[in-house]
Amino acid sequence: MSEPKNSKYQIGLPLILCIGLAGGVLIGASLTTNTASDEIGTDVQKFREVLSLIKTEYVDETKTDELVDDAIQHMLAKLDPHSAYIPARERQEANEDLRGNFEGIGIEFSIFQDTLVVVAALSGGPSEAVGLRTGDRIVKVNGENIAGVGLRNSEVTKKLKGPKGTEVKIEVVRRNSSHPIAFNIIRDKIPQFSVDASYMVNDKVGYIKVSRFSQTTYSEFRQAMDKLKKEGMTKLVLDLQGNPGGYMNQAIDLADDFLPAGEKIVFTNGKDTRYNSDAMSSAKGEFETGDLIVLVNEGSASASEIVAGALQDNDRALIVGRRSYGKGLVQSPFDLNDGSELRLTISRYYTPSGRSIQKPYDDNQQYSRDIAERFRHGEFFHADSIKFNDSLKYLTMNGRTVYGGGGIMPDYFVPLDTTLNSPYLNALFNSNSFQEYAFNYALENKANLEKLGFKEFYHGFKVTDSMYSSLVEVGKRNNVKPDWNDLNKNKMVFEIFLKANIARRVWGSESFYPIFNETNEILQQALQLFDRIPERSKM
Numbered sequence: 001m002s003e004p005k006n007s008k009y010q011i012g013l014p015l016i017l018c019i020g021l022a023g024g025v026l027i028g029a030s031l032t033t034n035t036a037s038d039e040i041g042t043d044v045q046k047f048r049e050v051l052s053l054i055k056t057e058y059v060d061e062t063k064t065d066e067l068v069d070d071a072i073q074h075m076l077a078k079l080d081p082h083s084a085y086i087p088a089r090e091r092q093e094a095n096e097d098l099r100g101n102f103e104g105i106g107i108e109f110s111i112f113q114d115t116l117v118v119v120a121a122l123s124g125g126p127s128e129a130v131g132l133r134t135g136d137r138i139v140k141v142n143g144e145n146i147a148g149v150g151l152r153n154s155e156v157t158k159k160l161k162g163p164k165g166t167e168v169k170i171e172v173v174r175r176n177s178s179h180p181i182a183f184n185i186i187r188d189k190i191p192q193f194s195v196d197a198s199y200m201v202n203d204k205v206g207y208i209k210v211s212r213f214s215q216t217t218y219s220e221f222r223q224a225m226d227k228l229k230k231e232g233m234t235k236l237v238l239d240l241q242g243n244p245g246g247y248m249n250q251a252i253d254l255a256d257d258f259l260p261a262g263e264k265i266v267f268t269n270g271k272d273t274r275y276n277s278d279a280m281s282s283a284k285g286e287f288e289t290g291d292l293i294v295l296v297n298e299g300s301a302s303a304s305e306i307v308a309g310a311l312q313d314n315d316r317a318l319i320v321g322r323r324s325y326g327k328g329l330v331q332s333p334f335d336l337n338d339g340s341e342l343r344l345t346i347s348r349y350y351t352p353s354g355r356s357i358q359k360p361y362d363d364n365q366q367y368s369r370d371i372a373e374r375f376r377h378g379e380f381f382h383a384d385s386i387k388f389n390d391s392l393k394y395l396t397m398n399g400r401t402v403y404g405g406g407g408i409m410p411d412y413f414v415p416l417d418t419t420l421n422s423p424y425l426n427a428l429f430n431s432n433s434f435q436e437y438a439f440n441y442a443l444e445n446k447a448n449l450e451k452l453g454f455k456e457f458y459h460g461f462k463v464t465d466s467m468y469s470s471l472v473e474v475g476k477r478n479n480v481k482p483d484w485n486d487l488n489k490n491k492m493v494f495e496i497f498l499k500a501n502i503a504r505r506v507w508g509s510e511s512f513y514p515i516f517n518e519t520n521e522i523l524q525q526a527l528q529l530f531d532r533i534p535e536r537s538k539m
Contacts (some may be wrong), residue, residue: 011232027126104161106151106190112436142169197513198224211245218253235291245302255310256281265310270347292317301325308408309351315398315534319410320526326359326407353394358391359406417521424486433475442505463495
C-alpha cells in the first residue's frame with residue numbers, strides 16, 4: 001500500500017555547497033524516547049561530571065548551554081552529513097520552507113540602494129489588505145529607522161515575520177507622496193508555493209516546475225496538471241532541477257500519479273525494523289500513460305531522487321540532465337525537552353530496483369566538496385567522465401542497466417552550457433543592480449506593458465540600447481564596474497534575463513519561466529527527446 005497522506009516523513013532544508021548547489025535532508029516521523037539504555041549510562045554520567053566541573057571549577061564564567069549545543073553538533077558530525085541538531089531558537093525558521101506557509105506581513109521585498117522596497121504585496125495577505133503597494137519604501141519598523149543603515153535580508157525577516165495575530169507598525173515613503181505613510185499590519189499565515197510554474201510549451205507539451213516538496217506540493221501539482229490537461233496537454237516535462245527535497249509522502253504521491261497500481265515507488269531499511277517501509281502505487285494515477293520527461297541536475301536531491309528513481313526504474317519516464325545530488329539517508333526528528341530538535345538518520349531509502357542513491361560519506365570534507373569536484377573533474381561536461389561500479393549494477397523493469405552508488409544518472413546527459421556564463425551579469429545580480437533596474441522599469445512602464453499584453457511582450461519586446469545604458473548606470477551606483485565587452489558578447493542572455501524579470505514584475509512568476517527557460521539547455525534538449533521515452537510508458 002502507498003504511504004498515507006498524513007505521513008510525516010520529510011526532507012528538510014538544503015545543504016548549501018560551496019558553488020551554491022543544494023542537497024535535501026530526508027526526515028521521518030517525530031518520535032520521542034523516555035529512557036536511555038543501560039549501555040550509554042556510563043557515558044552520560046561522564047559527560048554530566050565534566051559539565052558539572054566546568055560549571056563549578058573552571059576559572060572563567062561559561063555558558064554551559066552553548067557548550068552542550070557545541071558538543072551535540074560535534075558528536076553528530078562523527079555520524080553522517082545529514083544528522084543534525086536544531087536549537088530551539090532556530091527550529092521554527094528551519095521548518096518553515098516545508099510547511100507550505102509562514103507567518104508574517106505578506107510581502108515580497110528587495111533592498112535597493114540600502115532601502116527596503118516592497119516588490120509585491122502578496123495576494124490575500126495582510127499587507128495587501130491595508131493598502132501596501134509595489135514600490136513603497138519601508139523606512140521604519142516599530143519606530144526604528146531601517147533606511148540607510150546597511151540592512152540585510154536576514155534582519156528584514158526578523159523584523160517583519162512573527163506569530164499570527166501580532167502587530168507590526170511600519171512607515172513607508174511612496175512615490176508622489178510628500179509625507180511618510182503609517183500602516184499597522186496584523187501578521188497572518190502567508191502561503192508559500194512549491195510549484196513555481198506550469199504552462200504549455202506548445203500545443204501538446206506541458207511544463208511544470210517543482211522547486212521543493214512541501215506539505216502542499218501534491219495539491220499544487222494536481223491543480224497545475226488539471227489546468228494543463230484542460231489546455232490540451234498530452235505530454236509533460238516535469239522539472240526537478242535544483243529541487244533539494246521536501247516531504248517524502250509528497251514525492252510518493254506525485255510519483256504515484258504517473259504509475260499504474262501495484263508498482264513499487266520506494267522502500268526504506270533501517271537497523272530497527274520499525275523504520276522499514278514499502279511505498280506502492282495506487283489506482284489513483286491521472287497521468288499513467290502520457291509521455292513524460294523528468295529533468296534533474298546536481299542540485300536535485302532526496303525527494304527529487306525518489307521521484308526520478310521510481311519513474312526510471314519502472315521505465316515510466318525519460319530522465320534528462322546531469323547526475324543528481326546523491327542523498328538517500330532518512331532522518332527522523334526527535335523532540336528534546338528544551339524545545340530543540342534532533343534529526344537523526346534512522347534508515348536508508350532505495351529505488352524500486354534496489355539502488356541506494358546515497359553517495360559515500362566516509363570523509364565529511366570530501367562529501368561537502370563532492371559537487372565542486374564533479375565540476376573540476378569534468379563530469380558537468382562529459383558523461384563518460386563518470387565511473388560506475390559494476391557491483392552496483394541494477395536493472396529496470398524492462399531490463400535497462402542503471403547504477404547505484406551516488407545519485408540518479410539520467411538516461412540522456414546534457415552538459416553544462418558555459419556559453420551562458422557572464423561575469424558582468426553575475427556581478428549585476430550579486431549587487432542587486434539587475435533586479436533593481438528590472439523592478440523600476442516594470443514599475444514605470446506597467447500600464448503600457450499591461451496594454452501590450454504578455455503574449456505580444458514575449459514574442460515582440462526588444463531590449464533597447466538605452467535600456468542597457470540605464471542598467472549599466474544602476475550597476476555603477478552599486479559599485480559594479482561597467483564591462484561593455486562582456487555585455488555585447490552576451491547580449492542574448494542579458495535580453496532574456498531582463499525580459500523575464502520585467503515580465504515577472506508585471507504578470508507574476510507564471511510569466512517568468514516561459515522566457516527564462518530559453519536559457520534552460522536541459523529543457524530545450526528534452527523537448528526534442530519524446531521519441532526516446534522507454535516503451536513501457538507508451539503502453
